Amino acid sequence: MSPVLPRIFLASLKRRRLASALSLLAIALGVALGLAVQLIHDAALGEFGRGIRQLAGGADLQVVGPRTGFDEQLYFQLAQRAEVAAASPVVEVDARMPGREGTLRILGIDVFRLAGIQPELMPSAEGNDTFATLRPDAVFLSAAARQELHESAGLMLQAGTTLQRLRVAGDIPGVAGQVLGVMDIAAAQERFGMLGRLTRIDLRLADGSNRAQATRALQPLLPAGVVLRPADAAAGEADLLSRAYRVNLTMLAAIALLTGGFLVFSSQFLSVVRRRREFAFLLALGMTRRSLMRGLLTEGAVLGLVGGAAGVGLAYGLAALAFRFVGADLGAGYFSGLRPALVFAPLASAAYLLLGVFAGVAGTWAPAAASLRIPVARGLHAGEGASEALVARARPGVAAGFLLAAFLLCQLPPWQGVPAGGYLAIACLLVTAVMLVPVASHGLTALLQPRRSPVLRLATARLAAAPGQAVVASAGVVASVALAVAMAIMVSSFRSSVDHWLDAVLPADLYVRASLGSGSGFLTPGDVARIAAVPGVASTDAVRADSVRLDAQRPAVTLIARAVHSGWGLPLVAGSLAYEGSGQPAWISEAVADLHQLSVGQPLELPLAGEPQRFMVAGIWRDYARQNGSVVIDRQCYIRLTGDERVNDLALRLAPAIEPGQVAAAIRERFDADTLEIAVPAKIRRITLAIFDRTFFITYLMEAVAVLIGLFGVATTFAALSTARRSEFGMLRHLGMTRADIARLLATEGAWTAGVGVVTGILAGLAVAWVLIEVVNRQSFHWSMDFHLPYLPVGAFGTGLVALAAAVAVLAGRRAMSHSAVRAVREDW
């Protein structure tokens, strides 16, 4: 076997260079996409987890509460408990930086408490000032923060609507990849309006005290809405939050790899068909069928190995590029404030390399198995060559079975936050679509019965009679088109739903914001009064945002206190704004309804200012902004219960015929420079949609690759076929067809092949889109959206793909039009 392997089998790969190269490229792309997604997210999650661990240090438990914190008295109580060996108080603020994008995470820490729990956070001062870390104007920046802010001396941060000038006094040597600053806790409390409050306490337990016991013992001390949890729980939350998105991208990569495997299949399949005589000859010479199969499988394995290796290399390049240009979250905003470094992941790399080999071997399996059935005597006979194609039988029964399975899988609940049923359903739909390709093929031929054009006649006659190879190529197109169309529909539905949603949530004429919900800026009632007094302002609606923990196991939910009536509406999907029952009304987002199994009319307990408060669910609204969920309550009710009169956002209605720009300028004059973001709804909409598009950018890219690989399928099929059909084309030339006629023939066949794939793919895509919207999205992100079919883009995409396939077929078949083709009529098959 040993000399046979390179000469007979591997040499064959070299002979059909184009097909081999495309198969290789397809596998490489599939492997590269999958591994790159994995690498990027592993790096981001790793850095995120490292950050969590660094911030938690040696803490066994963490006490966390709402974003606005809890009474610091808890710290003094906990620090004196026997179960607690060390307690480290933290005031965490997302400090707004006036005039800059985003916020800087500031941790107010007690340096003396860090040593026992979070040594990595220990600031290191420049110079010889012993008290450098205690000075109220000193802030210490991580390496990543320094890099990001390009700041070496001063830093201007915002608290409320006032500016706080801080001095960069040194580094945090233990923290590398996270963008954050630390400062003394007392200064943080004072500067950011957090006097008497802490946002977190990290606890190291005394020897002999375990987490469960300590949690039981300490739990009664905690006010409502404050929870004790393992210090690494936050890492899990990030993992959970981004998991759906990551699984999504991995699925896309898997489709690409699958298509790559399919490509190997089609190329190997055609190659086996072409080499039947060669194999028959080898069998006649005494080669066993088993070693013939082994040889073919080795071809596939070599393709997979080389493609996989190239893919692994490409993956690292892609990941590096992504880090550089898109960010660690691939633009989705899950890991802002992280600067992860690309690390070599031997295990994942090996796994993806093996996947590549697997794709190569699996793609070769069926053709190799077919080679076992080659009848030696007939195989040797001249004229028996490319003529025998795979008999692609339509199996409507099996297809219906898969369709039913898809439907049933859609009914399953998510598994660990991942819509596994939905993804399996999509796989079933794709299988169904591929199985229905022969049906579509026949249907399409029946539709096209050309009367005159010899090229069309020839093409349809050929495709009607021997759809085998064409079906193989079409099927490759089906999967990628279905996915692309489905994603397009999903994204378009999402985008148009977000667009409508923005109308509902932005009813005002002008918006004033001190900072994002989690940021350090806020407006006091005095600020609000000053703004309301600006000429031209007809009415205002103040919005306060905080977070509440509905239970210790789940991430905090955003609490929004605002006016609900008098036209400041909510995009409700259930219930009503006019609540008439008894008790205080709350409107929950779909995510809260899903995750906490709540529906209209049910009671809901919200911990406010350390006390549990009973609310009634008056309605469920659609919130695309907060994946963890949100609860809206009336602001007057919120003030009554908490005494917190601060405001994050202010929506302004202007008097008739007042220019928003003038009002904005007038408001700006009354406040420190850049402390307020003032925007008209149109600008907010534009920014929101830009963020939306950025989030889906990678998805678009991956779709493009999947479609590209599908086109490779058309190319390899036609490259292989055109070699096999050289004598046929030679004969047709003799019969008076011109070179252009042959090109037209190939183009027609290519277009037809792609057309069958595109039509089937679009139909399947509609079904997959439904699953994506109603099952995958609903279960991953817990929000609903309205189905929206982008006719024009999908139509243009399908048409373009068909045209491209025609071009690809001509390109791949150009050898068949060459002079030597004329001589091929005399070649003895």
Add this chain to the structure above:
Amino acid sequence: MLEISRLSKRRPGDAERSLFRGLELRIAAGECVAVVGESGSGKSTLLNCLAGLEPVDDGELRLGGTTLTGLDDDAYARIRRERFGFVFQAFHILPHLTLAQNVALPLWLLQRPAAQAEREALAMLERVGLRDRAADWPAGLSGGEQQRVAIARALVHNPQLVLADEPTGNLDPARADDVLDLLLARIRDSGAAGILVTHSRRAAARCDRILRLSESGLLPADEG
């Protein structure tokens, strides 16, 4: 019907030596000429030159009064469609067309209406004795049957010149005689000129003339 004068073709890649030079040949309607020669003597090239699939270096070709030399590719392709018929050693029956469709192929290329094309193809199949299998796929055909289909295809559109390149090369002798007889009979019926390139003396002997191709041209082969 076919007039060849002063036809010259150099060996590819060797400008000094010619495959043939100053070749002269006239074939009357209904006449069939056998061309024999050594392997590599340029028999196939001669056929390609006649069919306009390879350029000639010098000389003139006239078919049915039309000068073919100097035509461009597309014009020549049209001439081939209308006036040429081909029979190949390897048959080249398209596996994805029925026998009738295979025979109708030249008519399709001439954009004849489908019904007419089918009618004429069936008539032609009748003449080669395969009428009853018109709707069959070629897969089950024997070599002889395939070549009969090919002959039907070569003559279905009443060509002025039929070029046959070793039409019996892939057939056993008994079958070969049948097929050759059929081919020659059909060519004579149709009033076309025929050129048969062959190695087989037995085949050549059935033609009206036998010519040997050499560098100096086509000379009558000495029988014997």
Add this chain to the structure above:
Amino acid sequence: MRRLAVMLLGLLMLANVGAAEAAGPGGEGAPYPEVRPGRSFSFPADLGAHPTYRTEWWYATGWLEDETGQARGFQVTFFRVRSRIGEGSASRFAPSQLIIAHVALADAAQGRLLHAERSARAQPPLAGAEEGRTHAWIGDWRFSFEDGRYRAIARDPAFGIDLELHPEGAPLLNGEGGYSRKAPAPEHASYYYSRPQLRVAGEIIIAGERRTVKGHAWLDHEWSSQVMPAEAAGWDWVGLNLLDGGAVMAFQMRDRSGKPLWAAATVREVGGEAHRLPPQAVSFQPGRRWLSPRTGAEYPVEWSISLQLPGGRRRLDLRPLMDDQELDGRRSTGAVYWEGAVSVTQEDGTALGHGYLEMTGYANRPRL
């Protein structure tokens, strides 16, 4: 004059410069009061903290003997530091007063010092230093005076102390009525009293094992705002409890060439009469040297101290409990110094007593 003195005081002087420049919001407090001669001490009030001064410490050292008769040295210190930061702050976390605690055991069987430390901002009830009575604490570590005796508790899982220290007689004021000069310039000075010959009883923990111990200790309580002059490189200090009931405190401040810049001593005779010696009456003679394998610093671990007393010259020879009593704080505080148990003999080798020796500025200038 003790060891955090080493790291803090040296630093504070530098910090002073920086602090003046970096006056940010939160405000600087009132300036540190100057240490002047002529202050009258009042006990028990002066046993407590004096929070307006920059630095203050309660520094106890001594020799302990367990049931088997094995001798060990111990040291426990609580420092109070006023940072002048955040004195006007409304935050309970304002770092205006800092508390630092050190505990060390010198055990010849270990071959080196066992050492632990804690620091915190003064923030009752978690840490603080009371005025009016001796009570400094960080968590469950404390040093306090109640019911006529001091209590020192500093326990880690691996080692620790829990000792009662019984004073005999009134506090012994050093220098001119408790005004202790450290350098030729009068502003380099501290308020300083000692409590020698404290009778100790209690227990210590070594390697998790408890041992009942008794012995004798020395307590310094000292507060100041500015001690070390710029030209000083370090100092040598001893506090010795003599077997006859007498007590000796002596120190010298060295310049960069090793020559004394200043020196002083307090010698309490058996009868209770105390002599305060001026610089010229105190002489430190270095003896055998020990090279630290850790830091490469060379310490004179044996000394001959010569004191010119009214009754004549007296010579005290010091021998360490073990050579390696160096504290290497390069990775935490930055200070490297030697602080250890020593025994005292006459010229003829007759045992005179036990005490503690502190040597700074041999590896680097105190935390520069």
